Amino acid sequence: MPAEKTLESMLIARHTPAVHQKVKKGRVCIMGLGGLGSNVAIMLARTGVGFMKIIDFDIVEPSNLNRQAYSIQHLGLPKTEALKQILKEINPYIIVESIQEKVTAENALLMISGCEIVCEAFDDPTQKAMLINTILSKKPKVKIVSGSGLAGFSSANTIKTIRKFKNLYICGDMETEATSESGIMAPRVHICAGHQANMILRLLIHLETV
Amino acid sequence: MFVNGVLHTLEEPVSLKSFLEREGYNLTKIATEMDGQIVSKSLYENTIIYDSTQLEVVSFVGGG
Numbered sequence: 001m002p003a004e005k006t007l008e009s010m011l012i013a014r015h016t017p018a019v020h021q022k023v024k025k026g027r028v029c030i031m032g033l034g035g036l037g038s039n040v041a042i043m044l045a046r047t048g049v050g051f052m053k054i055i056d057f058d059i060v061e062p063s064n065l066n067r068q069a070y071s072i073q074h075l076g077l078p079k080t081e082a083l084k085q086i087l088k089e090i091n092p093y094i095i096v097e098s099i100q101e102k103v104t105a106e107n108a109l110l111m112i113s114g115c116e117i118v119c120e121a122f123d124d125p126t127q128k129a130m131l132i133n134t135i136l137s138k139k140p141k142v143k144i145v146s147g148s149g150l151a152g153f154s155s156a157n158t159i160k161t162i163r164k165f166k167n168l169y170i171c172g173d174m175e176t177e178a179t180s181e182s183g184i185m186a187p188r189v190h191i192c193a194g195h196q197a198n199m200i201l202r203l204l205i206h207l208e209t210v
Numbered sequence: 211m212f213v214n215g216v217l218h219t220l221e222e223p224v225s226l227k228s229f230l231e232r233e234g235y236n237l238t239k240i241a242t243e244m245d246g247q248i249v250s251k252s253l254y255e256n257t258i259i260y261d262s263t264q265l266e267v268v269s270f271v272g273g274g
Contacts, residue, residue, distance in 0.1 A: 036274045121274050125239040128270040132241045136248040151273040164268050165243045178273035 029115035035189040037121030038069035043197035057102040120146035149173040150192035152182035171195035227254040
């Protein structure tokens with residue numbers, strides 16, 4: 001197991017000291033640990049984000065394996081627990097807090113407290129809208145990086161990041177929803193998660209443009 | 211008035227709720243900013259829009 005200083009010096013060498021210092025101070029909340037959230041969390045852990053709060057009420061099921069970061073050994077475990085195990089194996093020195101609970105308009109603000117950036121990674125569009133409305137109206141300084149439109153296998157080039165309302169960033173093609181004709185599949189999910197993780201990284205180093 | 215930068219003609223002032231419904235938006239899947247301010251869902255019915263209003267509407271789709 002590499003010592004903390006060893007792992008850190010490798011991150012500094014790869015990312016440059018200035019970037020690493022900002023990323024290490026980062027406090028990111030990831031709401032939803034499915035196809036988007038689990039993969040975003042892994043990318044941020046690899047990047048060295050110092051603090052993450054991961055939130056999901058659900059447990060790992062076989063249907064998740066087509067796109068989410070979990071493996072067979074995690075089946076039946078709460079996603080918060082499974083993901084914590086995965087993240088610990090990537091960077092044991094970052095702090096990961098978890099909440100295994102469903103997010104509502106009543107508890108969302110408490111859940112995100114202490115975090116400057118929120119990754120919206122829900123499946124249900126009404127939950128997406130609820131979270132964004134709740135945070136943007138009550139905590140206008142928090143930055144949200146959301147996912148919308150990532151199903152199917154249409155061109156990967158349609159996935160992009162746009163900025164709306166100053167502190168809301170949306171990644172996806174904004175259109176392709178998960179249906180029986182257009183299932184949700186690993187490649188585009190990962191591309192969208194990559195967009196989200198990259199935008200979160202940019203925000204951590206104080207770059208606000210897409 | 212403008213919606214997402216596109217010109218719309220508004221014949222008379224109307225509630226934000228009515229306008230959004232008329233335009234076919236699903237009110238449970240959107241977030242709206244009016245003249246630069248986010249509008250809470252609970253205020254859609256009592257918020258009036260005019261011909262000078264600038265509206266930005268974001269619609270979310272499922273999958274994640």
